[in-house]
Amino acid sequence: MSFSSFFLFLKLPFLFVVLQMGAAVLGQISNEALALLALKTSINDPGGHLENWVQQQQGGNGGVSTSPCTWTGITCNSNMTSVISLNLSTMNLSGSVSGDLGNLPNLLNISLDCNNFTGELPPQILSLSALQYFNISNNNFSNPFFSNFSQLQNLQVLDCYNNNFSGPLPGDLWRIPTLQHLSLAGNYFTGVIPLEYGSFQSLTYLGLNGNNLVGPIPSELGQLQELQQLYLGYFNNYSSGIPVSLGNLTNLVRLDLGSCGLTGALPVELGNLRNLDSLFLQLNNLTGPVPAVIGNLLNLKSLDLSYNNFSGEIPAALIYLQKLELLSLMSNQFEGPIPSFLGNLPNLQVLYLWQNHLTGNIPPTLGENMNLTHVDLSSNLLNGTIPINLCIGQNLQWLILDQNNLTGPIPDSIGNCQSLSKLRLGYNSLNGSIPLGLLGLPNISMAEFKSNQITGPIPSEIIDSPLLEFLDFSDNQLSNELPESIGNLPSLQQFYISGNEFNGSIPPQICDMLRLNILDLSDNRFSGSIPPEIANCKNLGLLDLSQNDLTGQIPPEIEYIPDLYLLNLSHNDLSGQIPPQLQLLQTLSIIDFSYNNLSGKIPQFSSYNISAFAGNPYLCGGLLQSCAAVGGGAAAGASSSSHGRSRGSSNLLAWLVGALFSAAFLVLLIGVCWYLRKSHCNASKYCQRQSTTRPWKLTAFQRLDFTASQVLDCLTEDNIIGRGGAGTVYKGVMPSGSIVAVKRLAGEGKGASHDHGFSAEIQTLGKIRHRNIVRLLGFCSNHETNLLVYEYMPNGSLGELLHNKERSQNLDWETRYNIAVQAAHGLCYLHHDCSPLIVHRDVKSNNILLDSSFQAHVADFGLAKLFQDSGKSESMSSIAGSYGYIAPEYAYTLKVNEKSDIYSFGVVLLELLTGKRPIEAEYGDGIDIVQWVRRKIQTKDGVLEVLDPRMGGVGVPLQEVMLVLRVALLCSSDLPIERPTMRDVVQMLTDLPHSNLCPILTM
Incomplete structure (x- = not known):
């Protein structure tokens, strides 16, 4: 054997080992690729984010490359x-x-947050012993949490915020020695906080807010020496005060x-928490004065004590908080003056002190x-007066000083505040006088000066x-002519x-001002006279020119204002006829022409009160005296001359002849209709048979265990659980035992083959997935009738419960x-996340x-409209909604947006x-x-x-009730611009000023 052959012989075992190792490595990564492909089959991916998760052919030999490292x-x-990280965050995935x-045994990171996953977490996760980071926040996982999650001894981050977990908090998580970040917030956990939660060794973040926890806050939490962030509020309802032991959390x-x-x-x-930069205690029932030790928190940037019962004066110790940026003490019982040192805090940006009992002057240094x-x-x-330096830094955006006893002029500096967007005085x-330049500010959207001098x-x-939408100078002592330049406010909607x-x-x-309504x-x-150019206000819904000295005739051009709802011209000196063209305005429902010098016949308005024409002795017709009684020439200003009487008599005769002819024609028309109806009835059974033979189609928006015929079997009188203008609702028990609600839409019948976009909108609504919106399971249609199939709600409607004494x-x-x-969250989703x-x-x-x-679920989308642009109004052909709930501007403009x-x-x-209905007799007429x-x-x-x-x-809790009352009054403001958005409503009801709600908390 040659030396080279011998050397090769020695290398063979080594090469065999290397090949075995390589095969093992290829086998491992191949198995992980197969695992990921199997995982993909359970995931819905409408955005196609996982399209490159496929087996790809390798060139040449026809083999298959399964390496997922580029997926x-x-x-x-x-x-x-080996795969060490799976990050599918914010991909709109479901399943x-x-x-x-x-x-995937070597996973260190799993990030599934901000998707729509449902169902249970697989127990196989517990075998991932190397796992360090696990984030499933903002999904819809719903199983009880694993009690043995402590097996993951290397876990550092466990974030399960905003899911559907329930039951008691898992008690053994403290056994994970490496755990630093734990968020179980925004779920449905109940019971008390386990005392063992004071035993975490490395925890720096603990979030238990937004659950249904009760009992006292354990004093043991004061043992978490490494803790840097602690969130325990919102929906939880503890039975005690703030534990003094929290003062030990010096980090x-x-x-x-x-x-x-x-x-x-x-x-x-x-006062021992000297590293604290944010302290949020709002919306509780805390009482007494704020202790002076608050001044020890030298690093504090945000302090919110609003909506409590704190009393006494604003603490002088706040002078030491030189880093303070936000100070919110609103809705308490504070009294005395506003401390002058607040004007000297170098970093203060937000100062909310409304709804207290504060007296004295506004600090001039503010x-x-x-x-x-x-x-x-x-x-x-x-x-006192308004300080002149409020906007010296040109950063002031909101200045709200209404409902005080302020005197003196509005400072000229307000007219130079380029950053100002909202002004309420x-x-x-x-x-x-009005400061020069105020109505030329580039960012102002609201200026309100009502009821001053x-x-x-x-x-x-x-x-x-350019951005001013709302301008109110009412009930002051302004004079002179209205300047022509008032038309240079392109965005003004309410004046x-x-x-x-x-x-x-x-x-x-x-x-x-083309947007004026x-x-x-x-x-x-x-x-x-009233300028005929008033017709250029195409968006006008309310026009009130009453109690002036206007003369001349009412311009007939008003008929070209298509959405006019209210027209008040009373108490002027107008003359001539009421233009008959005004009766063509279909939206005009509130009119007042009283106390003028109008004459002639009243147009045939769809509805009016006789008082709307009082004080005009020469008006006639309608509910007033007949035109013959005031002379046929009244419309032209004629008196009771013989010529006028003759013309009036001939007009009366003509009217009688016309009336007799109309009556005869009506009798004939009724007879013809009766005959046609009778002959049609003979074929009614046949038509009914034809209708019932049309095939029914069931369109499902998720996996269903019933058929269209089984849905139809529910439509019996015994199953009716509700009736309304939009249709009849039936309770249906399916053969599998599942219960649904079936709504048969009203106003349908033979020939209803055109759905006017119904199917397209139902397809959109069927994709809605939110815990506070009733889920539309599917709909049945046979081209003549539409049946909506919803999940069943056993406790009925809020209205039924509120107004049923038992x-x-x-x-x-x-x-x-x-x-x-919960209802606010549902509407917030519709307005902001769809x-x-x-x-x-x-x-x-x-x-x-x-x-x-x-639990609340928003339901009944029979009148819902889809809007491409937020804030944009859309005209409706008629008013839709329920009496007592309809927004004022919707009623008089027929324009609707999310503010409605x-x-x-x-x-x-x-x-x-209140427990009362929107309309009650005890409120009084109107x-x-x-x-x-x-x-x-x-x-x-x-x-x-x-x-x-x-x-x-x-x-x-009265303070909590008062918060909801204030939110209710803000929402029901007569002025759409004063109503908050639903995102703001959610924020006010839960009052998390440091977060972006609806629904995600910033960490």
Whole structure:
């Protein structure tokens, strides 16, 4: 044997070992690829993110390459021999997660967050002993949590935020020695916080907020020496105060205990948390003064103590918090002056002090730090003048000072505040003139000065604010002519100047504001004629020119304002006829022509009250005296001359002949219809047979265990559980035992072959997946009738429970509050997370259904509309919705957007608070629940009177109730611009100022 052959012989075992190792490596990565492909089969991927998860042919030899290291979301180790990371975050995936995940033994990271996964987590995950990072937040996983998750001894991050986990909190997670980040927030965990949660060795983040936890906060949590962030609030309802032991968490940076039922005083031990930068204690029942140790928190940037019962003066120790950026003390019982040192805090940006009992002047130094962005000092007892330096840094965006006792002029500096977007100074005693430049600010969207003593003209020099939508100068002492340059506000939608002393003519340029939908010039001294250019206001819904000195005739061009709902021209000196063209305005339903010099015949308006024409002795027809009684020439100003009497007699004779002819024709028409109906009846059974033979089609939006014929079997009188204008609802028990609700849509029958976009919109609604929206399982159609199949809600509707004396006992405050928040989340999803966004158009208590656990689900999308652009209104052909819930602007403009839903939701909140219907006899004629509540809450006793005593009496957290009441009144504001978005509503109801809600918390 040669030396080379001998050497080769020695190398053979080594080569054999290498080949074996290579085969093992290839086998491992191949098996992991197969595991991923198997995992993919259980996942729905509408966006095609996982399209490159396929077996690819290798060139030449026809083999198969199964290496997944280049697949989307997959990361392998450095030598490409094993998968170590699976990252499928934010891919809009759905379906389930299969146990094939357990065949990736070297996984260090699993990120499935921000998708729509459902079902149970596979137990094979527990075999991934190397796993360090596990994030499944913002999905719909629903199984009880694993009690033996502590097997993952290398786990560092466990994030399960915003799923459907329930049951008690897992008690043995503390046994994972490496765990640093634990978030179980936003689920449905119940019971108490385990005492063992004070035994984590390495924990820096603990999030248990947004569950249904009860009992006291364990003092053992004070042992978590490494903890930096602690979130325990929101939906939880603890039975004690803040544990003093939390003062031991000296590494704590953020402490959030908002909205969780805390009582008692603020522990002085919290003054030990010197690293704290955020302290959120809002929406609790904390009492007493704020202790001076608050001044020890030298690193504090955000302090929110709002919606509590803190009393005394604003603590002087806040002067030491030089890093403070947000200070929110709103809705407490603070009294005394606003400390002057607040104006010297160098980093202060947001100052919310509204709804306290503060007195004295606004500190003149406020704003001098150059950083102030939001100031709300409204609803206090402040006096003195507005400081001149509030906007010296040109960062001020909101200045809200309404409902105080402020005096003096509006500073000229406000007219130079280029950053200002919202200005509210109403209901004070301000005087002087409007600052020059105020109506030329580039960012201002709202300016409200109602009920002050402002004098002088509206300055004409600069009127070109491009974003101004709302302008209210009503009930002041403004005078002079309205400048022609008022038309240079292209975005203005609502313009109120009633109750002033404006004179001269109405400038035709006023309708250069093409988006204007409310124009109120009433109770002034305008003279001259109404300009025919008023017809250029194509979007106008309300036009009020009453109580002026207008003369001339009513311009017939008003007929070209297609959405006009309210027209008030009363108490002027107008003459001539009411233009008959106005009767063509289908939307015009509120009119007032009283107390003018109008004459002639009243047009045939669809509805009106006789008082709308009072004070015009020469008007006739309709409900007034006949035109013959005032002379046939009244329309032309003729008196009772013989010629006029003759013409009136001949007109009367002609009218009688015409009436007789019409009556004869009507009798003939009825006879013909009767004959046709009789002959048609002979074929009715045949037609009915033809209809019933049309095939039914069941379109399913998920896997169903029943057929269309089984759905049809439910449509019997005995199964009816509800009737409404939109259709009849039946309860259906399927052969498998599952229960559904079947809604047969109203207004259908033979020949209804055109669905006007119904199928397309139902397809969109069928894809909605949200825990607070009733799930549409599918729909049946035979081209003549449509049946919607929903999941069944055993507790019926909120309206039924609220207004049924026996069943309403189930609705204590906690249940009502949860229903409010859950319904808000559902609407928030429709408005902000659906594409295109969905406007419901029929939000009411009867369309909020409750499951077996009284969880709220928004239902009935029979009137829903899909919108491509948020904030854009769409004209409807008629008013849709339910009486008492319809937003004012929808009623008079027939234009709808998401703000219409928000008004309706505000009415629902008032129903929850009062237990009353939107319309009740006790409110008085023409008064609805919104107006009734507004009147009653003017006094403290009135506030208590409006609350439903069935909520639980003494045990009801009044501050929490007051928050919901305030949100309800904001939502039901008459002005759409003042209503919050549904995202804001969710934020206010849960009050998480440091987060982006709907629905994701920032970590």
